Amino acid sequence: MDDKRHLISVIVQNKAGVLARVAGLFSSRGFNIDSLAVGETEDPELSRVTMVTRGDEAVIEQIRKQLNRLIDVLRVHEFRSGEDYVERDLLLLRVNAPPGKRGEIMQVADIFRGKIVDVGVRHLMIELSGPESKINAMIDLMRPYGIKEMVRSGRIALARGNKSV
Amino acid sequence: MQRKGAEILRDVLIDAGVDTIFGYPGGAVIPVFDVLVESSIRMVLPRHEQGAAHMADGYARATGKIGVCLSTSGPGATNLVTGIATAAFDSVPMLALTGQVKTPLIGNDAFQEADTTGITRPITKHNYLVKDVRDLARTLKEAIHIATSGRPGPVLVDLPLDVSTSSWDGEISGEVSIPGYRPNTVGHVRQIKAAADAINSSERPVIYAGGGVIIADAHQELAELAEKGNIPVTLTLLGLGALPGDSPRFLGMLGMHGTATANYCIQESDLIIAIGARFDDRITGRIDAFAPHAKIVHIDIDPTSISKNIRVHIPVVGDAKSILREVNKLLKPVERKGWFERISMWRAKHPMTFKENTLKPQYVVQEICRASREDTIIATEVGQNQMWAAQYYCFRRPRTILSSGGLGTMGYGFPAAIGAQFGCPGRLVWDIAGDGSFQMNIQELATAVGYNQPVKVAILNNGFLGMVRQWQELFFNKRYACTDLMANNPDFVKVAEAYGAHGMRVTERDQVRDAVEEAVKTEGPVVIDFRIDREENVFPMVPAGEAIDRMIGGMA
Numbered sequence: 001m002d003d004k005r006h007l008i009s010v011i012v013q014n015k016a017g018v019l020a021r022v023a024g025l026f027s028s029r030g031f032n033i034d035s036l037a038v039g040e041t042e043d044p045e046l047s048r049v050t051m052v053t054r055g056d057e058a059v060i061e062q063i064r065k066q067l068n069r070l071i072d073v074l075r076v077h078e079f080r081s082g083e084d085y086v087e088r089d090l091l092l093l094r095v096n097a098p099p100g101k102r103g104e105i106m107q108v109a110d111i112f113r114g115k116i117v118d119v120g121v122r123h124l125m126i127e128l129s130g131p132e133s134k135i136n137a138m139i140d141l142m143r144p145y146g147i148k149e150m151v152r153s154g155r156i157a158l159a160r161g162n163k164s165v
Numbered sequence: 166m167q168r169k170g171a172e173i174l175r176d177v178l179i180d181a182g183v184d185t186i187f188g189y190p191g192g193a194v195i196p197v198f199d200v201l202v203e204s205s206i207r208m209v210l211p212r213h214e215q216g217a218a219h220m221a222d223g224y225a226r227a228t229g230k231i232g233v234c235l236s237t238s239g240p241g242a243t244n245l246v247t248g249i250a251t252a253a254f255d256s257v258p259m260l261a262l263t264g265q266v267k268t269p270l271i272g273n274d275a276f277q278e279a280d281t282t283g284i285t286r287p288i289t290k291h292n293y294l295v296k297d298v299r300d301l302a303r304t305l306k307e308a309i310h311i312a313t314s315g316r317p318g319p320v321l322v323d324l325p326l327d328v329s330t331s332s333w334d335g336e337i338s339g340e341v342s343i344p345g346y347r348p349n350t351v352g353h354v355r356q357i358k359a360a361a362d363a364i365n366s367s368e369r370p371v372i373y374a375g376g377g378v379i380i381a382d383a384h385q386e387l388a389e390l391a392e393k394g395n396i397p398v399t400l401t402l403l404g405l406g407a408l409p410g411d412s413p414r415f416l417g418m419l420g421m422h423g424t425a426t427a428n429y430c431i432q433e434s435d436l437i438i439a440i441g442a443r444f445d446d447r448i449t450g451r452i453d454a455f456a457p458h459a460k461i462v463h464i465d466i467d468p469t470s471i472s473k474n475i476r477v478h479i480p481v482v483g484d485a486k487s488i489l490r491e492v493n494k495l496l497k498p499v500e501r502k503g504w505f506e507r508i509s510m511w512r513a514k515h516p517m518t519f520k521e522n523t524l525k526p527q528y529v530v531q532e533i534c535r536a537s538r539e540d541t542i543i544a545t546e547v548g549q550n551q552m553w554a555a556q557y558y559c560f561r562r563p564r565t566i567l568s569s570g571g572l573g574t575m576g577y578g579f580p581a582a583i584g585a586q587f588g589c590p591g592r593l594v595w596d597i598a599g600d601g602s603f604q605m606n607i608q609e610l611a612t613a614v615g616y617n618q619p620v621k622v623a624i625l626n627n628g629f630l631g632m633v634r635q636w637q638e639l640f641f642n643k644r645y646a647c648t649d650l651m652a653n654n655p656d657f658v659k660v661a662e663a664y665g666a667h668g669m670r671v672t673e674r675d676q677v678r679d680a681v682e683e684a685v686k687t688e689g690p691v692v693i694d695f696r697i698d699r700e701e702n703v704f705p706m707v708p709a710g711e712a713i714d715r716m717i718g719g720m721a
């Protein structure tokens with residue numbers, strides 16, 4: 001099985017039960033959703049669900065068609081490599097920052113254009129957004145200091161230019 | 166005008182042309198029944214909610230109209246589940262109405278609460294929980310529209326008790342508009358042209374049509390395609406009747422228990438024209454060995470059916486009736502002499518036969534067919550009885566077979582037959598049953614008798630869960646684990662009589678014809694216990710996972 005990563009964006013009616021329907025198409029096949037982000041769109045009656053999943057091309061194609069068949073789904077789009085779009089994760093990370101290390105850590109955060117959003121006696125909280133690779137790179141650099149806690153949002157993505165999904 | 170939720174429900178249903186509801190009451194729906202029973206709608210009380218769902222299903226399949234069933238919350242709703250799943254699998258338009266606890270109690274483990282929309286989400290085309298009486302009319306209209314359009318299916322509406330009892334003075338506005346729901350009905354012109362070109366240039370084409378043709382009311386267009394294009398036709402179980410079973414170009418059913426001719430035809434064809442069918446594994450057998458030489462045209466209203474199991478070369482998404490009309494306009498006469506000669510050779514070499522020495526189920530089916538009319542409706546249960554009915558009854562019209570094809574639900578046939586009889590008064594309706602399946606909804610004898618629905622039940626009684634026993638015989642060294650029912654089967658004649666129906670027993674071959682004729686003449690419901698040859702098998706058979714031309718048994 002070619003377990004390619006797929007980034008799928010779905011416009012749905014903002015109603016109870018919609019997310020369960022969407023997620024159900026994956027779970028009933030034993031598919032994991034690696035990341036999931038849901039939020040309102042420019043139209044408050046609609047939400048955008050962005051999902052990252054892994055799977056065989058044929059199975060994903062079938063899921064896409066079945067998503068389209070759901071009554072509460074208006075549009076389904078898969079972002080493919082070569083397409084012009086922006087994708088972002090958001091990270092909040094609390095790292096050990098004793099006074100001696102603080103400057104160093106802030107410098108690393110700065111290189112990634114992370115923001116310091118909370119400062120404690122012995123820790124810093126950093127906010128970072130960007131593509132997955134950038135987030136992973138900063139996490140790797142923070143590990144030696146001791147990451148106390150972190151949270152990542154689901155991936156979100158939007159096409160560039162005039163094309164809208 | 167102020168109306169209670171239950172009254173709004175009544176008005177929307179009457180407005181949609183609903184004349185019958187199969188419903189079983191309970192605490193959460195007493196106010197609904199209280200209103201409906203006073204209305205022009207006929208209320209039918211089954212003896213189990215599963216019966217209600219299958220009755221609504223049988224009513225819908227036989228009439229083409231939406232079937233409506235109604236239950237209380239909790240156990241009433243969960244008892245509908247098998248019937249809803251059965252309807253979903255076979256694309257049957259159904260409205261399932263369930264009572265629910267009062268909205269403030271939802272989620273609190275209230276008495277007889279179940280998360281009905283959660284439970285039925287994967288087995289409905291769509292479902293709704295109505296939390297405000299102001300949304301009720303619109304929701305019901307949407308539900309009916311969704312259930313009956315595109316690829317039809319069951320839609321469930323969950324009605325909390327306080328919604329059906331509170332009042333609203335709004336109007337039910339006209340058209341429904343659902344932004345995310347636009348079934349694609351018109352086929353793409355270029356695809357239609359490509360399909361017609363492929364047909365015109367094919368030497369060995371075969372039409373493989375399913376229940377979708379019947380749903381789309383496209384049987385005439387199918388007949389024209391076969392005739393004008395000079396193409397042989399095979400049908401799935403649910404497609405039977407889409408082309409009359411006695412048409413010269415009909416090859417019989419295909420697949421696991423299909424005819425040798427149909428299966429060979431598929432395997433040697435250079436073009437398969439699939440219409441309203443979904444390449445189910447009981448049809449294709451081993452997928453990588455299916456129709457190795459064929460290009461595939463697939464006409465279907467549901468894009469998810471296309472290239473799901475088998476890669477399709479020319480998909481045409483849309484309504485089969487309008488697409489076939491367009492395709493038919495582009496057909497050229499082609500002789501295909503060699504192809505039809507080959508088919509005649511297969512037919513002659515592999516006729517459907519069985520040994521006639523004892524009381525054989527195939528013979529019973531043939532006799533039921535002999536005593537039938539074109540519009541006779543045949544429901545089946547699941548198992549050997551279902552396959553014998555499909556193989557040996559000549560279905561001559563669409564909507565005359567009621568069978569659980571996709572889910573394979575034992576206990577479907579009898580309530581479905583009753584539902585069909587409600588929808589088609591005056592027509593002869595049979596349930597061809599097994600002794601195992603019949604006992605799954607045998608309590609509906611009370612419904613048939615109580616409403617005087619003259620359904621005839623032919624139990625092909627082998628005292629076994631026959632189809633499972635057949636697999637055990639062929640693939641499990643005859644170890645009949647938990648399939649022998651004989652010792653504890655009831656006396657079906659007495660059971661029928663105890664419910665007030667007419668019961669008969671047939672043990673000899675030469676009694677069959679008279680018994681069938683007597684049943685047809687009898688005014689009320691009849692049960693005939695046919696004591697058939699216990700270990701008769703359904704042949705031919707393609708063992709699961711084999712290529713469909715690797716048939717065993719019954720090959721002369």
Ligand SMILES: Cc1ncc(C[n+]2csc(CCOP(=O)(O)OP(=O)(O)O)c2C)c(N)n1
Binds near residue numbers: 548598631
């Ligand atoms: C509800 C349900 N349970 C179990 C099965 C599995 N099953 C398929 S055929 C069959 C045997 C059916 O026996 P019977 O109704 O006596 O019919 P026969 O095959 O003997 O004609 C069984 C148990 C099923 N299809 N449906």
